[in-house]
Structures are given as structure tokens and as C-alpha cells.
Amino acid sequence: MKKIGIIKEGKIPIDRRVPLTPFQAKQVKETFDVEVLVQSSDIRCFSDDDYRNAGLEIVESVSDCDIILGVKEVPIEMLSENKTHFFFSHTIKKQDYNRELLRAILNKNINLIDWETLTNENGNRIIAFGRWAGIVGAYNGIWTYGKRYNLFNLKRAHECFDYEELKKELKKIDLPNIKIALTGGGRVTKGAMEVLLGADIRQVTPHAFITENFNEPVFTQLNSRDYNKRKDGAEFHRNEFYKNPELYEGDFLKYAKVTDILIACAFWDPAAPVLFRREDIVKDDFDIRVIADITCDIEGSIPSTKKPSTIDDPIYDYNPSDDEVEQALIDEGNITVMAVDNLPCELPRDASESFGSELVNNVLPHLLGTDENGIIERATITKAGTLTPAYNYLQDYVDGK
Incomplete structure (x- = not known):
């Protein structure tokens, strides 16, 4: 059984949003027959008890999960090697301040899927705040x-x-x-x-x-x-x-x-x-x-x-x-x-619920299914320690050129 982890947001200033609300996390667990673990956090707009009451397990680390869901950039020390991470990486425009983050993702053999790169066949985004x-x-x-x-x-x-x-x-x-x-x-x-x-x-x-x-x-x-x-x-x-x-x-x-x-x-x-x-x-x-x-x-x-x-x-x-x-x-x-x-952070409960709904309906069926339309494949920036072909243009950025 696949394990999906909801990571504690580690970026400063803090972000109180979540990729899945407690109800949605329970829904994912039951609908897709996966295990959903929630890393303990004292900053979320939904508390640990909210997730516990929905039947989710609270853990100190999600590093053993196959798929790790977050919102903002994950601090380098919180990245899990050889796993699949979802978050807004802010790297696809070669943002200088996240060059080291992308390098670390490659070095740790992480599959990075950026929420911003998830699109349908017409190029329209399928999940956003x-x-x-x-x-x-x-x-x-x-x-x-x-x-x-x-x-x-x-x-x-x-x-x-x-x-x-x-x-x-x-x-x-x-x-x-x-x-x-x-x-x-x-x-x-x-x-x-x-x-x-x-x-x-x-x-x-x-x-x-x-x-x-x-x-x-x-x-x-x-x-x-x-x-x-x-x-x-x-x-x-x-x-x-x-x-x-x-x-x-x-x-x-x-x-x-x-x-x-x-x-x-x-x-x-x-x-x-x-x-x-x-x-x-x-x-x-x-x-x-x-x-x-x-x-x-x-x-x-x-x-x-x-x-x-x-x-x-x-x-x-x-x-x-x-x-x-x-x-x-x-x-x-x-x-x-x-x-x-970071305007959506000001209404974190509503923003998270809306985002989570799109995640459940528009993304997870492809992630946990066959991905026949290539939605996950198109959005994958790094895989097995290398940039995927669609994102090879980032190589000079990674190299510091």
C-alpha cells in the first residue's frame, strides 16, 4: 500500500495552508486505498487533533512515505531522498534564490512535481490558489x-x-x-x-x-x-x-x-x-x-x-x-x-479546501492511476537525479551559469 505524507510547512515566513484538509485526507485514504500520514505541526490552519479526529495518523516524520505533499518550498534539510515531492518550487523561471534547492533535489534523487506545472492537454493549469x-x-x-x-x-x-x-x-x-x-x-x-x-x-x-x-x-x-x-x-x-x-x-x-x-x-x-x-x-x-x-x-x-x-x-x-x-x-x-x-495565506482554511478539492479531483486520479493523458509526466521536473527532457533548459541554471 502506498504511503502519502503531508509535510509540515518549513518555510519562513510561515505558511498555514495545507494541500489536503482533514476531511479530504480521509477521503483520499478511503477512495484511493492508500495510507495517509500527517507530520505534526503547530502552525497549520487545521490542528493535529483535526486530522486525528478524521482518522489520520500524526507522525514526527514523513520521510518513509512514497509521496510527500506540501505547499511552499521544502527546506533542503527536510527533503526526503529517493521520494516524490509535490510543492511550489519556484525554480522553473530560474529563480536565483532557489538554485541550491533544485541542486539538492537532484542530488537526493527526488522526483519533483511542481503544482504550477500540472496542466491539462490544452496547457491550462488544473490546480492553483x-x-x-x-x-x-x-x-x-x-x-x-x-x-x-x-x-x-x-x-x-x-x-x-x-x-x-x-x-x-x-x-x-x-x-x-x-x-x-x-x-x-x-x-x-x-x-x-x-x-x-x-x-x-x-x-x-x-x-x-x-x-x-x-x-x-x-x-x-x-x-x-x-x-x-x-x-x-x-x-x-x-x-x-x-x-x-x-x-x-x-x-x-x-x-x-x-x-x-x-x-x-x-x-x-x-x-x-x-x-x-x-x-x-x-x-x-x-x-x-x-x-x-x-x-x-x-x-x-x-x-x-x-x-x-x-x-x-x-x-x-x-x-x-x-x-x-x-x-x-x-x-x-x-x-x-x-x-x-503570498495572499492566499491570509485565508488559509478556504484556500486549502479549494486547493485540496482540485488535488483530489484533478491530480490524484492520474498520480495513483495510469496517467494516460501524461499529466503527471508533463509536470515532473526531476526524476532519478536528472532533469526531465521538458525541463532541460534549467541545466545552465543548476550549473550556475
């Missing part, structure tokens, strides 16, 4: 605006027991007639829209957003075609934009002139146009004063995102005149930035 990043990010954006202008007092998202309590907080929001621009169209954006609509903020079209005035707060959702245009003036084509973004230039400033809060949810390719530049911010007609950058691409498409913020210290100010980060809320000429890079 994106919706919860959008929900918390949009909420934090409104919270930030309320703080900046002393409009209302909301609980922080992480102070809410769950999403239901956060929804109650939304009813306290009383915004003036501001305009909120939301970029993107995927899971993150849909999560953000849930919050805006839950706060009774009306959605309007991009055209109405820039041409009309409203006597209530409104938001608009912008897709790539709304804020990018062909350099030669030809028609926008989405597939072409993603394949050849260098043919396009940014066209976002028409929105920046009327936007009060920007909630950035769109994936950004470094080859694509940026949303705006520092030189644009210092112009008199640039109206954005609060940016909730859920994507958190440091010095990427949004120049004010100079660093990530944290759950404990979620906002900072960006001084565009000097291109510097400053203490939050000290100068009205600054832009206030919310760039927490």
Missing part, C-alpha cells in the same frame, strides 16, 4: 484605499476566520465615486471581481469607464486587447500578442488618467509592453493613487512595485519623483502599494 490571491488582493486594495483616506475600518483578511467572515466585512465598505481598474481575465481576476461585486461596486465597460462620470463607485475589467495595441496600427489579435508581444505597445495611460485604484491581476511576459513607466506617473494627468499589485512582478510592468510586502506589513509608499520606496501613508504625492506575495 489563484482565485484566493484575487479575493484577498482585491480586499487588501480596498482596505488600503480606506486606510489612505480614513474612510472606514475593516478587519485585515488574515484576521477573518474564513471567507464568510470576510464577506461580512465587505458590507462595511462605503466608497466615494471612485473608479477601479482591474487587469486580467483568469482565476485571479475572477477572484478579485467576486470581492468588488460583493462590495456592491458596479461593473462598467472599459469605454464607459474612460468616457463617463458616475455617482457611485465603479470598476472595469481590462483584457490585454484593452490596453495594448499594434505598433503599426493594425488590429489586435490575442494569439499573436501572446506569441509576438514585441509587435505591440502599451495603451494603458487612457485608463490611468481616470483610475483611482489599480488592481493588477494579469500575467505579464517581460517581452510584452509595461503598463506604464515612472515618467508617466509624475505627469499631472496620472490619477492612480492606490495599486494592489497581485502579480507582484518586482520592477516588472508596474514601476512602483519595487519590492514585495508582507502580511504583517502589507503596504508601502512609492515616491515617483525619486523612484524610491517610502513609509506608507506619509505623503499625498506618493502612490500607496499593496504587493503581498
